[in-house]
Amino acid sequence: MSGAQGGQTRGPLAGRTVMLTGAGGALATVVADALREAGATLVLVARGGHGLTAREGETIVEADLATHEGAASLAAYRADALVHTAGGFAMRKVHEATPEDLRAMFSANVDTLFHATRAVLPTMRAAGRGVIVGIGAGQAARGAGAGAALYTAAKSAVHAFLKSLDAEGREAGVRATVLVPMGAIDTPANRESGMKPEAMIDPRDLADAVVFVLTRSPRGHVDELRVNPR
Numbered sequence: 001m002s003g004a005q006g007g008q009t010r011g012p013l014a015g016r017t018v019m020l021t022g023a024g025g026a027l028a029t030v031v032a033d034a035l036r037e038a039g040a041t042l043v044l045v046a047r048g049g050h051g052l053t054a055r056e057g058e059t060i061v062e063a064d065l066a067t068h069e070g071a072a073s074l075a076a077y078r079a080d081a082l083v084h085t086a087g088g089f090a091m092r093k094v095h096e097a098t099p100e101d102l103r104a105m106f107s108a109n110v111d112t113l114f115h116a117t118r119a120v121l122p123t124m125r126a127a128g129r130g131v132i133v134g135i136g137a138g139q140a141a142r143g144a145g146a147g148a149a150l151y152t153a154a155k156s157a158v159h160a161f162l163k164s165l166d167a168e169g170r171e172a173g174v175r176a177t178v179l180v181p182m183g184a185i186d187t188p189a190n191r192e193s194g195m196k197p198e199a200m201i202d203p204r205d206l207a208d209a210v211v212f213v214l215t216r217s218p219r220g221h222v223d224e225l226r227v228n229p230r
Contacts (some may be wrong), residue, residue, distance in 0.1 A: 011039025
């Protein structure tokens, strides 16, 4: 379904369509605004829609990306880029974790990325261009996440998947980037947990990093970009 509120028509991403998953989430909301300011047309993907309102020229797709069947509908939309913010986080020490906890972390972070990528990749490869951006984690970049081993393992798989995708997609003109917040993101939920805003990463800085990645030329591609808190 589509809506109309006056769209952005100019900017470095003018004429390009960006598919944004996890739309309606705290980070995705800020990323969407930055993409609009850069002139992109958005395809907003969320499970259940999350009360999203599409602006002029935009589309909302309700999809459960945890399954192949749920993500299959994404193949009907042409996208120049996929920005995958869907995911999940949970603290759980290894001795307290269950097989269900492990499956949940990999489903939210790895399965959703795989299914979304598989849905859009054929069209990108046929067009000879495309960029896929996924969100990593500081714990995975550092190789350890005390108290969050399952999350760290899942995000490590995200890192490896995107780096491998980037390597194998070059011949078809499709590139991939892992965007790595090296700390907590300043979201309402994190503030409610007691974290101080000045110790967290401004989501707008991550959103600007997404635009930076999507506006690189083939000769200036960025396969990994870390964003640090102060």
